[in-house]
Amino acid sequence: MNLDDFFDNCLYFTVNKLSRSITKMAEESFAKTGLSPTHAFLMMLVIEKPGISQSELAEALHLKPSTITRFVDKLVEKGLIERKTEGKRSLNYPTEKGNEIVTDIKEGWKILFRSYSDILGEEEGKTLNSLINEAGKKLEK
Template identity: 70%
Template sequence: MENSSVDNCLLDNCLYFTVNKLSRAITRMAEDSFKKTGLSPTHAFLLMLVNQKPGISQSELAEQLHMMPSTITRFIDKLVIKSLIERKAEGKRSLIFPTDAGENMQQEIQSAWKDLYRNYSAVLGEDAGKDLTKLIREAGNTLE
C-alpha cells in the first residue's frame, strides 16, 4: 500500500503525466460542451477558423491548431463530408471555405466554447484558468 502512495507521488511530480491528466479532464469537459454541435471540439475549432478566415490554407490551419498537415487533412475530409466546408484548389494549394451550413454553425460553436470556458472557470476559478492557460501556452512555445 505504501508503495502505491510513493508511486503516485513520483507521477504527481512528472510534467508528462500531470499534463496528460489535465488533457484528459479538459477533453471530457470540451466533448460535453461541444456535444450539442454534433462536432468534436477540434472539428468545431477548425470550422470556426475557416468561418473567421474564408480561404484559409491547410498549412495555416495546421499551424494555428498546432497539428500535423496530414491530421488537418483528415479533419477537413470529415467536415467536407458533412457539407460544412469545401476545398478549392489554387495552384498547388488547397484553400478552405465554409459552406452556408458551416457559417450557420458559428453561433452554436461559439456558444459551446463559452460553455467550456464557464465550466472550467467554475472549477478552477476564472483568474486561475486564465493564468494556467497562459502558463501552458508559454511552456508549449518554449518546449517547441
Template identity: 45%
Template sequence: MYANGGDEMEKPIEKALDECLFFSVKKLDRMLNKLADEAFRKTGLAPTYGFILLILKEKDGIPQKDIAQMLYSAPSTIARFVEKLEYKGYVKTVSEGRLSLVYLTEQGRQFTKEVDGSWEELHQSYKAVLGNEASKELAEIMNEATDKLQKK
C-alpha cells in the first residue's frame, strides 16, 4: 500500500493507525466509555455525573472550576452537569463572590453509595480483562504521558 501516494511502500494504514498513540488512546477511550456506561447505567446517570458526585464526596464545597480541572473538562461543560445534578436534588451551588461552590445534598450523599458500586463495577470490568497489575501500569503510563505533554 502506498499511504503517502508516492513510490515508497509504507505500512498498511491499519498498522500505522495501531502504532499511532492518538488513535490507540481514542480506541481505548471508546472501549472504556462502553464499560463505564454499562457500569453506571443502573444509576440513571452518565459516568461523568457519577465522577462529580464522587469528587464532592471527598471534597465537598469546591469550586466548579476545580471540578473541571480534575476531570479535564471545560468549565462550561461541568456547569451543565452540575445544573442537572442540582435539578435532581443531588447537589446545591452557593455563590461566593466570583466562585460557584458545589455541595452534596443529603440525597446526593446517600446516592454516592450507589455511585461507589458503579465505580467499583467499572474497575472490576476492565481488571477482569486486563488484569489488576496491567490496569495499574497502563494508568501510570498514561498519567506520566499526560503530565509530560502538559508541560510541553
C-alpha cells in the first residue's frame, strides 16, 4: 500500500481534509460579517433565541462550555451580544448592532451552501451532510 492509499483509507485523515476545505470556504463566505463561521453561527442562535443560555449554545454547537464562554466574550467585546446573569445562569441577548448583521450572516450561509453545492452538486452535498451527521451521532455515543 502506498502512502496516499494509507491516508485516503483513514477516516480521521479524510474527515480532517474535508474539514480544512469546508472551513476555508466558510471563512470566505462569512468574511463580510467580520466574524468567523462559528462566531456567526453562535450569533444566529442568539438572534433566533434571545436569552439563550451558555449551556444551550454549547449543546447546539457541540462545543465545550469554556469555548462558548470565550466566543461569547469576543462577541460582547464587539458589541454584538450582551450577557445578563440570572442566578447562576448566564443568558445572552443580541444588541441592536448584533441584530443589524443578521442579513449578512444569513447571506454568508447562502454563499457557503452555494459554494459547496456548485462543486459537489446540491443533492450530493445534502446527502454528504446527512451521512456525516448520522456518523457523528453514532460516534458520539
